[in-house]
Amino acid sequence: MTTFVDRVELHVAAGNGGHGCASVHREKFKPLGGPDGGNGGRGGDVILVVDQSVTTLLDYHHSPHRKATNGKPGEGGNRSGKDGQDLILPVPDGTVIQDRNGEVLADLVGHGTRYVAAQGGRGGLGNAALASARRKAPGFALLGEPGDVQDIVLELKTVADVALVGYPSAGKSSLISVLSAAKPKVADYPFTTLVPNLGxxxxxxTVYTIADVPGLIPGASQGKGLGLEFLRHVERCSVLVHVLDTATLESHRDPLSDLDAIEEELQQYGGLDDRPRVVVLNKIDIPDGQDLADLVRSDLEERGFRVFEVSAVARQGLKELSYALAEIVAAARAARPKEEATRIVIRPKAVDDAGFTVTREGEGLFRVRGEKPERWVRQTDFNNDEAVGYLADRLNRLGVEEQLMKAGAHAGDGVAIGPEEDAVVFDWEPTMMAGAEMLGRRGEDHRFEAPRPAAQRRKDKQAERDEAEREYDEFDPF
Known part of the structure; x- marks a missing residue:
């Protein structure tokens, strides 16, 4: 059964925002006390957070679909809906987040580092929040926005100072087991190590971490063996340690050819040329192993490598190797630039940035793109004429109508707001009125106007009866 997973595709969905409420306050002797609809709650975010106690992506391999909770709708009495609860997903230190095209979105290193993978939708405003001097009693509320839906790839790259690389059965697991308290599986057959081990x-x-990477073979960078799956785990190391087997039983292999083969794979993988190398000649406790180590040591030193002869089984040469690696790691840490305090970067918008664009697409079709217009469309209840009129007002104030005229739009042309796969399309009418005509001028409600005098009401009622009688006489067939 799989116990270690270092790459998964995760489908995350943030919570939707709750809808605003359209309500009018009512009580005894005050049947129309004004709008009191509350706002909808915000949808929950999906947040990835580095947790040192997590070492694998196994949970997301079995359950790749994760969703935060939705915000609650607003209610009457100016009661706002409850916000959705954020979904916190713990990930191992060193997790890289990519989109499906391979573009890196975030590199999570360090306990507590977080990344919002999907942002919850905004809650819709209730009619109490939409009321103004011009619109005293809105008969509508805004809808909550849908939360983000993302498909992301999580890739774990082990955070270690030292990486042990080499052929299968070269003794890497044995070496890490005697240098640290790690207890990896050790056996006398190839590919004993199936997952990276940390110690x-x-x-x-100096305290440093050391990683035992599963054995590499020629062609590992193209996917042979286990190399392609785990070469990513050496990317963050400060020093590479070549563990060479001086007692191999394969006649076509020797330490120099093994070194050349592994270096070729590291070169093909890329990005590791600047890492210092150390060579460890392992298994010198075997007589033939010591003889071969003596034979190749001078050749390795001529290539510029620091060479250490060790025996993980007999625990020979380990102290010198351990302190030498500590020296290299300390120097690498000192050479790293110090982390600067977090700075707030302000990027003001250009003075001529209207916040939206209008482009012509074919004959009689114009597309409007922009954060505000698209958000306003998502928040509009198109079954409510007054809400549609409110949307038209907002678009007009933003300057959409003016830009459509400049782009050559005429009455009756199609206007699409949003991306091609999810757009709202309507026939454009310049300075159109929508929705609120039934209430008189847009934003006004005759129900809240001052009452007319009794004499005026009687006069108006008599005029309505006279008009009805004239219409009856005109259409009476007899």
């Missing part, structure tokens, strides 16, 4: 080594005042 913590203390050498004097």
């Amino acid at each position: 913590v080594v203390t050498a004097g005042s």
